[in-house]
Amino acid sequence: MSTLVPENENQAIEIVKDAKARRQPLAIEGGGTRAGLGRPMQTAAILSTQALSGIIFHEPAEMVIRARAGTPLAQVEAALASKGQVLPFEPMDHRGIFGSEAEPTIGAVAACNISGPRRIRNGAARDSLIGVRFINSAGEAINSGGRVMKNVTGLDLVKLQCGAWGTLGLLTEVTFKVIPASETEGALVLEGLDDTTAIAAMSAALGSPFEVSGAAHEPGAPARTILRIEHFSSSVDYRLGELEKLLSKFGRPRRLDRQASQALWRNIRDAASLNEDRSKALWRISVAPSQAPQVITTLSDKGLTFEYFFDWGGGLIWLSLPASGDASAVQIRAALSGTSGHATLVRAPLELRQSVEVFQPQSIAMMKLIQGVKASMDSAGIFNPGRMYAGV
16 A cells, blocks of 8 residues: 655645545554554555644743644654643553554644543543644645634534544644643552552542542552642642542552652553553443443453553553454443443454444444534545444
């Protein structure tokens, strides 16, 4: 399959127009670090945004940054760091999951709504994305949003594009609100808690006034429940102390300093503990925290053998198990019956991604809505067809 790499937006427009005229679908790609996520696609060529790179503007006082879609995420983060700022949502790095050595791009972060542990406090990428520029299937460059957060009426194209996985157009520019970087951070670790007790401890911490920015639980010997505090040094020290008192009924927490905390949360962000064997299927399950322990119990009762951990206070379950057919997919989604949860197959061999629904199956009414949005945004069906759902 050929790879088309436009050097500017005009070239990208011509590629899209030609693809539409020929009825040849395109696979949209940034750095390619998440190419293994989603349903397999039958496309004529890859349209890469790698050459559509560069920061258009960074206004530290306004706390906003705009960059071309192919700009490496590392370049964006370095520019922000030079002014003491960060992306609020702590985007995870999928390279460990897929064994990729490519560079993640800021456009892919927006297109896939990539977020990390700090999401529980600052929201997802979608919540910080305030502007996009994209090319539709008619070869038109569309601007939506701007430099400031504001309410909108009608169809919110910014939010619609975020999490669409490149199925609704080719993003060429994205604009994010940013926040000040923390001066320091620290973490508390409670050992030996079972899943239900860990959820209770994390819920108590997240419901406290101490602004917890990370809450995860790793089962094991011993199990670890980890809570993160960030901000100014004096504030972090005070809040860690108060949080220790609050959690004393769950045990005696031990503290981690900034360096240890950063290393630990980087591993949690990237699901590093589940990447040793990449032949295994990796699932990402979103569920109400109070329901997470029961989901794990149900899966265990079904006889499945798996590894897992909780992030987002229990609202996110990372689950790794042998990729041995579609029966486990049925069991995983059956375990979510009666909950508002959903499961996404993040990593699996090609054969498994061909035979199961990678993204959570939708109701008939919701699929009609999704198909209608796709038809209005990509009438020619040339952008990442079928990556999320068959026929879309």
